[in-house]
Amino acid sequence: MLRVLFSAKPQAWDEYEAPLSDAFAKAGLTVELSRNHTPAQTDYIVFAPNGPVRDFAPYVNTKAVLSLWAGVETVVDNPTLTQPLCRLVDPGLTRGMVEWVTGHVLRHHLGMDAHIRGQDGIWRDGVSPPLAAERPVTILGIGALGAACGQALAYLGFPVTGWSRSPKDVPHLQCLHGEDGLQEALAGAQIVVLLLPQTAQTQNILSGHSLALMAKGACVINPGRGPLIDDEALLAALDSGQIAHATLDVFRREPLPADHPFWAHPRVTVTPHIAATTRPDTAAKIIAENVRRGEAGLPFLNVVDRQLGY
CATH class of the missing domain: 3.40.50.720 (NAD(P)-binding Rossmann-like Domain)
Structure with a gap:
């Protein structure tokens, strides 16, 4: 027994x-x-x-x-x-994460917020999204969750770059590693998804410097861990327009305090740690x-x- x-x-x-x-x-x-x-x-x-x-x-x-x-x-x-x-x-947790990440990548790629929120009688037909093949996506962290999300996005036609601390080989992804690889992975990325573990080495991996490497008007999606992002640097990048939007599911303190600037910022979406349960x-x-x-x-x-x- x-x-x-x-x-x-x-x-x-x-x-x-x-x-x-x-x-x-x-x-x-x-x-x-x-x-x-x-x-x-x-x-x-x-x-x-x-x-x-x-x-x-x-x-x-x-x-x-x-x-x-x-x-x-x-x-x-x-x-x-x-x-x-x-x-x-x-596998249940992995599928949940794939669905959440894919949904929010597509949301930002298609510009859905402008139409969902803009129910004010204005016909907003001035901008149409590119095809997925023209929208580079970078995933920081290509363990089980990151690899599955990257492969799902690659299947939809997105060019996906995956970054990890050590070398990895994930089919259909360009895989980079190390400090030089991180710079290359972020350079010009239009959507960045964070799925790294929380360690001393990954804390604030999205800093003012790394946010500046991304394409102007890029989007950040974080279902990984709150401390992966320097909150003040992200807010500054959002205010300057370097980052167009951040969808955040995880935070340094949870529940996210009611007076935290993320709640009121017009370019931030807060979800309550529900990406994958x-x-x-x-x-x-x-x-x-x-x-x-x-x-x-x-x-x-x-x-x-x-x-x-x-």
């Missing part, structure tokens, strides 16, 4: 208990899933950063900590966490597979590199 501790916010238990129990059974695992296992009893922890477990030191028999979130920046530096930490790479049914299958692999002596999926931070 395996004992799996569920450590997330209390209301998540009602969402996950049945999908996890079902997924464990289908994986051939005999599991006692509970919110109340003692540390010494716990074989695995299903973890969210908003759950009760903060100190992992007592969990001396725990074989792995399995995150329900894609991002692990709030836990990866926890000095008590010595067990393997696995982030969530979930974890789906219990699909996430539970990933969790169960990792437990199955652990019990079979196989490598865990999506183990976090503590030095890289993701």
Whole structure:
């Protein structure tokens, strides 16, 4: 009998208990899933950063900590966490992100806001969008989420450049890496999508300097992490017209404070961290597979590199 501790916010238990129990059974695992296992009893922890477990030191028999979130920046530096930490790479979450990113790229590409908001009797037929092939898109971060979004946009005809810290090869994308590659990826980009993890190296990757490299009137879309953008630099670029619009789903502080300038800025769209949410049914299958692999002596999926931070 395996004992799996569920450590997330209390209301998540009602969402996950049945999908996890079902997924464990289908994986051939005999599991006692509970919110109340003692540390010494716990074989695995299903973890969210908003759950009760903060100190992992007592969990001396725990074989792995399995995150329900894609991002692990709030836990990866926890000095008590010595067990393997696995982030969530979930097809349901990936599809949600692809749909959100594709929708907002198309929204900006087609100039939809002018017609959606301009219901004032004025026939605005003076400007028509170019074809997708004439609209270069850059995605900063081409892990599982960024690669999937980039391939979806490439399928629609956009020329997509993907940038990562280390070399990668994603079909249908021009892949660049490193500092020189970042300059090249941003140069002339008309739409930039941020899907990087939050690390010391990626903080403020969109600064005044990097925003100035983009095509004048470009759009920024950030469903990644709030600290990827220097907020003051973005506001200045919006005010100058260097950036035409920013659609932001993530922020340094969430919920975004009511007095934050983003709320009132006419060239900013705020969405409440909804770009991609974890789906219990699909996430539970990933969790169960990792437990199955652990019990079979196989490598865990999506183990976090503590030095890289993701």
